[in-house]
Amino acid sequence: MAEMSIAEALRQAIREEMARDPRVFCIGEDIGIKGGFGGAFTVTLGLSEEFGHERILDTPISEAGIVGVAIGAAMAGLRPIADVQYGDFLFCAMDQLANQAAKMTYMSGGTVKVPMVMRAPVGATSRGPQHAQSLEAFFTHIPGLKVLAPSTAYDAKGLLKSAVRDDNPVLIFEHKLLYGSKGPRSERGALSPIGEVPDEEYLVPIGEGIIRREGSDVTVVGKLLTMYRALAAAERLAQEGIEAEVIDPRTLVPLDKELILESVRKTGRLVIVEEDNLTGGWAADVAAIVAEEAFFWLDAPIKRVSAPDTPAPFAPVMEQFYVPSVERVIEAVKSLF
Amino acid sequence: MPNPEVPLLDMYRTMLTIRRFEERCNYLFMQGRIPSTLHLYIGQEAVATGVCAHLRADDYLLSTHRPHGHAIAKGVAPGAIMAELFAKSTGCCKAKGGSMHVGDIQVGMFPAIAIVGANIPIAAGVGLAAKRLGTDRVAVSFFGEGAANEGAFHEGMNMAAIWDLPVVYVCENNLYAASTPVSVSFKIENIADRAAAYGMPGVVVDGNDVEAVYQVAGEAVARAHRGEGPTLIECKTYRLCGHSRSDPRTYRSKEEEAMWETKDPILRLGERLKEMDLATDETLAAIEQEVTALIDEAVAFAEESPLPEPTETLNHVFSLEDQEG
Numbered sequence: 001m002a003e004m005s006i007a008e009a010l011r012q013a014i015r016e017e018m019a020r021d022p023r024v025f026c027i028g029e030d031i032g033i034k035g036g037f038g039g040a041f042t043v044t045l046g047l048s049e050e051f052g053h054e055r056i057l058d059t060p061i062s063e064a065g066i067v068g069v070a071i072g073a074a075m076a077g078l079r080p081i082a083d084v085q086y087g088d089f090l091f092c093a094m095d096q097l098a099n100q101a102a103k104m105t106y107m108s109g110g111t112v113k114v115p116m117v118m119r120a121p122v123g124a125t126s127r128g129p130q131h132a133q134s135l136e137a138f139f140t141h142i143p144g145l146k147v148l149a150p151s152t153a154y155d156a157k158g159l160l161k162s163a164v165r166d167d168n169p170v171l172i173f174e175h176k177l178l179y180g181s182k183g184p185r186s187e188r189g190a191l192s193p194i195g196e197v198p199d200e201e202y203l204v205p206i207g208e209g210i211i212r213r214e215g216s217d218v219t220v221v222g223k224l225l226t227m228y229r230a231l232a233a234a235e236r237l238a239q240e241g242i243e244a245e246v247i248d249p250r251t252l253v254p255l256d257k258e259l260i261l262e263s264v265r266k267t268g269r270l271v272i273v274e275e276d277n278l279t280g281g282w283a284a285d286v287a288a289i290v291a292e293e294a295f296f297w298l299d300a301p302i303k304r305v306s307a308p309d310t311p312a313p314f315a316p317v318m319e320q321f322y323v324p325s326v327e328r329v330i331e332a333v334k335s336l337f
Numbered sequence: 338m339p340n341p342e343v344p345l346l347d348m349y350r351t352m353l354t355i356r357r358f359e360e361r362c363n364y365l366f367m368q369g370r371i372p373s374t375l376h377l378y379i380g381q382e383a384v385a386t387g388v389c390a391h392l393r394a395d396d397y398l399l400s401t402h403r404p405h406g407h408a409i410a411k412g413v414a415p416g417a418i419m420a421e422l423f424a425k426s427t428g429c430c431k432a433k434g435g436s437m438h439v440g441d442i443q444v445g446m447f448p449a450i451a452i453v454g455a456n457i458p459i460a461a462g463v464g465l466a467a468k469r470l471g472t473d474r475v476a477v478s479f480f481g482e483g484a485a486n487e488g489a490f491h492e493g494m495n496m497a498a499i500w501d502l503p504v505v506y507v508c509e510n511n512l513y514a515a516s517t518p519v520s521v522s523f524k525i526e527n528i529a530d531r532a533a534a535y536g537m538p539g540v541v542v543d544g545n546d547v548e549a550v551y552q553v554a555g556e557a558v559a560r561a562h563r564g565e566g567p568t569l570i571e572c573k574t575y576r577l578c579g580h581s582r583s584d585p586r587t588y589r590s591k592e593e594e595a596m597w598e599t600k601d602p603i604l605r606l607g608e609r610l611k612e613m614d615l616a617t618d619e620t621l622a623a624i625e626q627e628v629t630a631l632i633d634e635a636v637a638f639a640e641e642s643p644l645p646e647p648t649e650t651l652n653h654v655f656s657l658e659d660q661e662g
Contacts (some may be wrong), residue, residue, distance in 0.1 A: 025469075054469070060499070065458045065492030072462020075447060076397060077470055080462075095489070099452050100459060107438045107448040109431030110653035143654050167656040 004197045005180025009153035010043045010119075012197070013160040014081060018051055021079060024164055025055040027070055028083025028119075032056030040085035041121055041179045063092035067118065071101050071169075074116040079164060086131045087120035087173060101169040102144030116170070117163045123175040123225055123275060124312040124319050132312035132319075134276040136223070139171050140252050140285070146170040146206060147252040149223045151178060153195035155250055158204025166206060175224040191228055209256035211263070215243035218269040218333050221260060221286060223249055226273040226305075226324055233329035244333060252282060260286065261294050268299035269336045273324050278306045300336035305329055345606065345615055346624075348390055348547050352382040352603050353628050355406040358415055359578075361632050362405070362422060366582060371422045375436055378406030380545075380577030383602035384509050385410040387550025388477060388570075391558045394444050397463045397476040399456035402437045404449035407479055412444040415631060416638035425642035432645045433653060454480060454487030457506065461493050464502035464567070475503045475561040482571075483514030485528045494569065498535040503561035505554065506569045509544060511576045516588040529571035537567050544572025545602040548609070577601065 004012065018024045030037050031044040032053055038045025048056035059066050063084055070080040084090060090097065097118065104114050124132040139147050146168055150156040156174070163170035177190045212227060213234050222230035227248045234244035245263050249256060264270050270290055272283035283304040290302060305324045312322055359377045366375050378385070381403075389410035392398065400407040408418050413429055418439050421428030428434075429441045430448055437451035447463075450456040460478035467474040484490055485508060497504045508528050512519050525531075532539025538560075542553045550572060557568035575597040579586050586594070610616035 023470075060492075060495060062458075062492035062496060064489050065461070065496045068455070068458025068489065068493055069462035069465060069496055072399075072459035072464070072476070073466040073469075074462070075459070076463040076466035076476075078466045095452055095455055096458070100450065100455055104448060105656050106653050107430055107434040108440065108442065108653075109429075109433050110656065111442050112447060113656035115656075146655075 001196045001198055003194050004153045005192065005194055006150070006153050006156045006174065007041055007043050007179040009157035009195070009197055010160055010174065011045065011047065013157040014044065014047060015050065016201070017161055017164040018047075018055060023077065024079045024081065025057060026081045026083060027057045027059060027066055029059055029061055029066070029085055031083055032058050039083055041174075041176065043119070044083070063089045064096050067093035067096035067101065070116045070118070071096060071104070071114055074114045075104065075112055079115050081117040081119060081164060083119045085121070087122040087135045088130050088133050090118070090120055090135060097139070097145070097169070098142050102142045105168065106144060113167045114169050115167045117160070118169065118171045120171065120173055121176045122173045123177055124323050125176045126314060126316050126319055128314040129311035134224075134274065134307075136173050136252055137276050137280065137282040140282055144169065145253065148172040148206065148250065149252055150174070150250060151224050151227045151248055152193055153197050155204050157197055158202055159206065159250065162203045162206050165203075170206070173224065177225055191225070193228070204250070207251050207254045207256060209247055209249040209251070209259040211245060211259070212248050213244065213246040215245035215267065217243045217267055218245070218271060218336060219247060219260065219263040219267045220244045220271045220273060220329065220333065221247045221249065222273040223252070224275065226275055229324055229326050229329055230273050232326045233333065236326070236330060237333055242333060242337070257289055257293070261290065264290050264294045265297040268297055270298070271303045271305060271329065271332045271336070273305045273329055275307055275323055277309050278304060279309050281306055303332040303336060305332045343548065343551060344390055345548070345610060345613075348386045348551070349603070349606050349610060349616070349621075350624050350628065351386045351410055352547065352606065353624060354415065354631060355382045355385065355409045356603055357628050357632050358409060358418075358635070359405060361636065363578070365636070372424055373435055374582045376403040376581050377576075377578045378403055380597065380601070381509055381511060381574045382406055383547035383550050383606070384507065384544045384572045384574055385479070387547045388505070388507055388554040390551055391554050392445070392475070392477065396445050396474050397467070398446040399460045399463065399476065399478045400440065400446065400449035401453070401456065401480055401484070402449070402451035403481070404437065404439050407449070408439045408441070408446055411446045413439065413441040413446055415635035417441060419635040419639040420642050423639040423642070424644065425639055426645040426649070427638070427642040431649070431653070454484035454489040456480065457484065457490050458493030458496060460504050460506070461497040461502050464497060464504040465500060467503055473562055475505060475558055477505045477507060479507045479509060481514065482508055482510040482512070482519060482528055483522070484508070485531065486522055494535045494537070494567070497567040498537045501564060501566035503564070504567040505557040505561055506567060507554070508569065508571045509574055510571055511574050513576065513580070513589065515580045518588070527571060529569055532569035537569060539569045539571065541571045541573065544574030545600045545605065547602055547606055575600070
């Protein structure tokens with residue numbers, strides 16, 4: 001066992017997959033430049049020295065180009081791990097992701113595959129509205145893409161390795177406040193979800209959620225940073241006699257619906273916490289699934305705790321208002337009793 | 338003296354196959370036997386044919402919303418293309434793509450990409466894989482002149498150039514992006530001039546002269562094989578038909594169309610073949626018959642093929658061979 005931050009766990013996953021399979025390579029901005037950053041959040045730091053610049057391929061600032069090249073390389077036999085500095089930049093490559101990567105297999109009648117990974121950091125970190133968004137919901141809406149959101153070092157490593165081996169385009173969203181709180185590119189206010197990661201090889205299967213805390217009174221679903229907010233809320237609620245079950249879906253597409261439904265059938269109450277904007281968000285979809293499939297087990301309305309329908313503000317005091325807090329989760333849970 | 342290395346007669350057959358295929362598509366569409374819309378390639382046959390004559394089955398081709406000609410020239414079975422247009426389960430995309438997405442990876446053609454310019458960076462990626470996997474395959478990206486004003490053109494051309502990727506970019510300048518003439522969209526005369534901005538050669542060629550296209554494409558493919566990187570070829574041509582279904586072409590003059598009809602690439606090649614004593618009227622008539630039979634067969638195959646099950650909608654969203662070996 002080794003103790004690792006998520007950034008280290010992701011780096012280890014990339015290192016292992018590149019060593020295992022010569023077809024795997026990384027492509028992105030600032031990922032391998034000597035003396036550079038190793039990606040915006042150090043995930044690929046040092047890898048170009050190990051694997052060379054051909055396999056840690058630095059690109060111009062061309063997001064549509066990066067994704068397009070990754071798609072083409074995947075279609076013709078390589079297994080790219082593409083990288084953009086901030087998830088917000090994926091909008092520059094939206095045609096390539098939504099029209100090309102997602103639809104190529106379908107349009108070919110299943111004869112062409114696009115085994116690529118797209119890594120993207122999300123989450124508000126005092127950088128203002130264009131370096132802050134949580135984009136997961138956009139991509140869960142596009143058939144043909146798998147969407148991952150790991151919140152621990154163990155899952156980050158195991159899911160990234162599974163993504164590299166998957167024959168489909170897989171987006172993996174990483175939260176900027178979860179990479180780790182040490183190092184030259186660490187974020188102020190970052191959590192340090194240092195986790196134990198086994199020395200031996202393992203994979204975390206795509207499509208399986210996990211119960212982070214068992215409880216019988218209310219189900220709280222959270223992903224990435226909001227999973228930690230949900231856990232903190234659960235600890236405080238327990239002091240008041242409310243036992244919350246905290247579920248981390250880990251994979252958003254395909255979603256482990258059954259895990260959430262089973263929990264709701266047990267607890268009768270559901271709160272979904274996410275950092276995305278409320279309207280059209282992923283939480284709305286989870287709420288709809290539960291309303292359709294577990295309505296008669298519900299003892300109270302379903303509650304969503306999300307960011308308001310505004311861009312992410314810059315001022316730290318406003319950002320704290322914007323990102324769902326532990327207090328807001330507690331308040332939402334209490335409103336159901 | 339004719340150069341026996343240049344497969345002029347084969348290219349004539351391919352061009353005529355494309356022409357007759359497209360004419361038949363148009364006829365079937367007018368009769369209501371083909372659903373959806375059609376973007377026909379009539380008039381541009383020399384481009385696909387002259388370029389693809391250099392490609393092996395394992396070389397890659399990326400196409401556009403106007404892909405039938407590229408598909409035929411690359412060797413996709415006409416019956417499988419026609420069945421796709423008929424929305425039949427035997428279509429080359431299993432009726433998931435339709436006219437704008439025909440392709441068959443068995444002969445190196447990816448499903449055509451119908452978002453203008455989007456195949457340009459993808460072709461660079463395909464070239465990157467061909468290079469990294471140690472093959473000598475090349476990737477050819479066809480696109481219209483309209484694509485040269487997309488951002489994807491800039492990003493993709495630059496990346497192909499900086500990494501010396503084995504890609505041949507073929508811009509088919511047919512003078513109109515739908516109804517918009519080049520004069521509205523370009524300050525420059527030649528799109529090939531933009532190649533200089535990426536540090537790659539740019540070549541202008543008469544796209545209605547298959548020998549000229551063949552010559553230029555051969556040099557670009559050879560350059561790609563030598564590891565010297567991509568080339569941008571601009572083929573000046575003209576669509577002797579509308580942009581898509583029921584296009585009355587009121588945005589261009591009858592005189593202009595008549596002028597381009599005199600440059601019809603198939604008529605020109607026919608004359609040239611006779612001039613060079615490579616064919617007689619009888620030879621050309623025999624090819625015509627052969628092609629007609631091929632198209633009849635393709636239509637019969639399409640008509641006899643079954644429609645897909647409606648629930649087939651649900652398949653192939655994801656590749657099923659999930660864990661590769």
